[in-house]
Amino acid sequence: MRREPLIPLAESNAASTGSLGAAMAATLTRDLRQALRRRSELINPLAFFALVITLFPLGISPDKALLATLAPGLVWVAALLATLLSLDGLFRQDFDDGSLEQLLLTPQPLPLLVLAKVVGHWLLTGLPLALMAPLLGVMLGLPSAAFGVLMASLALGSMSLSLIGAIGAALTVGLRRGGVLLSLIILPLYIPVLIFGAGAVQSAVAGLPSLPHLAILGAMLALALLLAPLAIAAGLRLSVNG
């Protein structure tokens, strides 16, 4: 598998002279291009999402009314676990082949470059999960009126999930068996997002306004956008130097 240099030669001039936007764009496009070269890995979280949703009717009951009441929570929990599953690989390859050290050495502020990487992760997992969710909603008998809110809540919430999860991924990337530890330290932090994400869909199903829930999800995202990149950068520094 061909791995790309962190910042392509054509753009390296712009990057080294300090253009922050160019460096962030280069980081993002590199991540996206590399992910598109490994398409099978791209499908993993989506397949996991669909599989977990398939397990619930088999494990609980195929009763349509029962599934419809459980659907908001089930879809959200499955999407959350699918995000968690994909997080272990967020920095793993870059750590193994040394590009992470290059990222740390670039003159631009690390938190913003890391933010570009997390946006890439969201574009490749969170957004596809949100787009796929209505399909699984149909299978669970979710009323079609709630599909819009389901997608919006997942799109908003999964960005927070990517940001918070990247903190855990950065802290555990240097550990040999980081995967289990990652879920222990990250899942508790996911709970508020889950509560308001599933709450938005539930209120849409009940015919209530779901905007307050979405607004709180947005507020959490704003807070995560502000603070998480700093923690991710600190975690990466420690994992690379430690």
Added chain:
Amino acid sequence: MSAPATFFAASSRWLPWLWSLAIIMLLIGSVWGLAFAPADYQQGNSFRIIYVHVPAAILAQSCFMLLAACAVIFLVWKIKLADMVATAAAPIGALMTALALFSGSVWGIPTWGTWWIWDARLTSMLIQLFLYLGVIVLRGAFASRDSGSRAASILALVGMVNIPIIKYSVDWWSTLHQPATFTLSEAPPMPASMWIPLLLMVMGFYAFFTALVLMRTRVEVLRRESAKQWVRLLLNIVPERASSVHAASVQAKDERH
């Protein structure tokens, strides 16, 4: 003060006071609360669990704030003693959280008729227990102690975001759980003979917690500084070649630091 040797000497002077304070307050508070305080007009004698439940819950939250404060001091000023305190305090905080959860669910039987309710306060306390476990496990997962310390500090700061959610969860999601007993702005809605022993218990728990953390920090200091001269002198492990004159001069130098 931030030098481990100075801390070690100072804490040995504080400990007897702290322990006697803790034992006196806990004894008076628990005897008063369990035997002499009047029974609640609704809950009867079962309300007496409050004398364990509330102090443990307050301590569980305070301890996480201590962890976060230690994390800032360690990450910003690189003071190792702060990290030793965090190492010593985290398991006790986890224990206090578990105690608050356990006493809460025991209390749930006579009042709510069930061991567990998915109430906001209970749930966020459970989340806090997981956060404590994450901090403790993450610290141990690293081969180098310094990496583990920094990782645990970062996670403690991130987890601190959870504390306001715990604190205000009762107001946010109005639930079955009663709101906080003590507030700064008004007198507690119970007679003095009920809340004075509770206040004694809370202060006793704090003294007990401080004494315990100090003792555990002292052990941690000895463990980390075991190669240092002052520890070897303290434990009578004087290296072969060091004469008594040399040892004394080193000790004087240590004290100057």
